[in-house]
Amino acid sequence: MTPDTGTVGFLGLGAMGLPMAVNLARAGFDVLAWNRGRSPLEAAAAAGCRIADSPEQVAAAAPVVLTMLPDLPQVIALLDGPGGLRSGRPVMDTLVVMGTVSPVAVRILAEKLRPQGITVVDAPVSGGVTGARDATLSIMAGGPAEAVARIRPCLEAMGSTVRRLGDTGAGSLAKACNQLVVAGTLVALAEAVLLGERGGLEPAALLDVLAGGLASSEVLAQKRHHLAEGDFTPSGPARYLHKDLGFVLDSAADEGVTLPLSTTVAGLYAAVEAQGLGDLDNSVVLDLLRGSSPDSPHLTKD
Known part of the structure; x- marks a missing residue:
């Protein structure tokens, strides 16, 4: 995926997520962002992101959706809740979990979503708010090789070190x-x-x-x-x-x-x-x- 090959969804504009989404937009990606609170959305819009009203709207437009949320239960809630990622008619086929989550639990989630045509890549980051702001994060990816290769340009817009460690769960x-x-x-x-x-x-x-x-x-x-x-x-x-x-x-x-x-x-x-x-x-x-x-x-x- 490159800046001219489609929309990238981004859910979770906290202290880390907001600068990460902004760096994606600055790299030329069409970023469709959603956050529960309004203030970070306004900051993201000012930096070049488009704003969605719900996770459902993100998944309907973006084949690749990145999440930067505190833990996996929050990701699952946005998958299955009202107006969630799997509501309506999603085009999402790749879910990238960038928060720090359980390696065991993210493998289970990947197994659950695979029959539904959704590939899960876990890609947690290290480098703190400074690394998120400066696009110098270290990004540890786990997932099928072709899926990680597809999203690598997105990851490289946010980090200076991007490494696939193995299948889903390896990044976590x-x-x-x-x-x-x-x-x-x-x-x-x-x-x-x-x-x-x-x-x-x-x-x-x-x-x-x-x-x-x-x-x-x-x-x-x-x-x-x-x-x-x-x-x-x-x-x-x-x-x-x-x-x-x-x-x-x-x-x-x-x-x-x-x-x-x-x-x-x-x-x-x-x-x-x-x-x-x-x-x-x-x-x-x-x-x-x-x-x-x-x-x-x-x-x-x-």
Whole structure:
């Protein structure tokens, strides 16, 4: 699919989805977008997207429909609900799931939709809001080779790294591995800050030193401000990482693999969620380790 071969549907214009849809339009694609809230639709229209009144309208015009939604239940609700993607007379034949979802569940969805003539490609992304804005996302695709090849131009309009990892579910498994590394690194950084500050080190100075050596990482670069200043205004809510770590453990159980670090880190993010901190930045695990309560002066809630 190229900019001159048809309409591309896009559902879900959140913090990631809106800039992704905008980048598709800027690359010349005819983007027909839908979102439950009105404000992002106005922003998308101003950037060159066309606006649909319902998912049904998207599927009636676009053979390829991309979704950027929090989890698979939201995708399924838009498939089967009133005015959904499968209502009316859809021309949609390829559904691209770009949110972070369960590898096991997306394979089941693909098996369910295949007899109905719909191919499911899972293509989760990594790179955060910055990568979505700059079209530098890393996109991990899973699905039939011909289906991934067909949508590759769309994916390349949103990301600088696009890789097919295997059949449907493989992209989501790769994203689970990605989230394992992100969460493990965040916890390691939080523990380093805690250990350092208890020994009299300034968190900002410690993180500068770590960033200049082998401990440097993209996680450290993006989360340095949060960890150094205790400002947990969300750039990536902790509740999403908690969800994603559940997919890590589910996949480990499905594959018969024991992951001690993942189990520990998942327990920490479950505690973050249980303490009511899930809407704060995922680096708030530092405050959990400090033993802070939700009304800690370290937390920035507004």
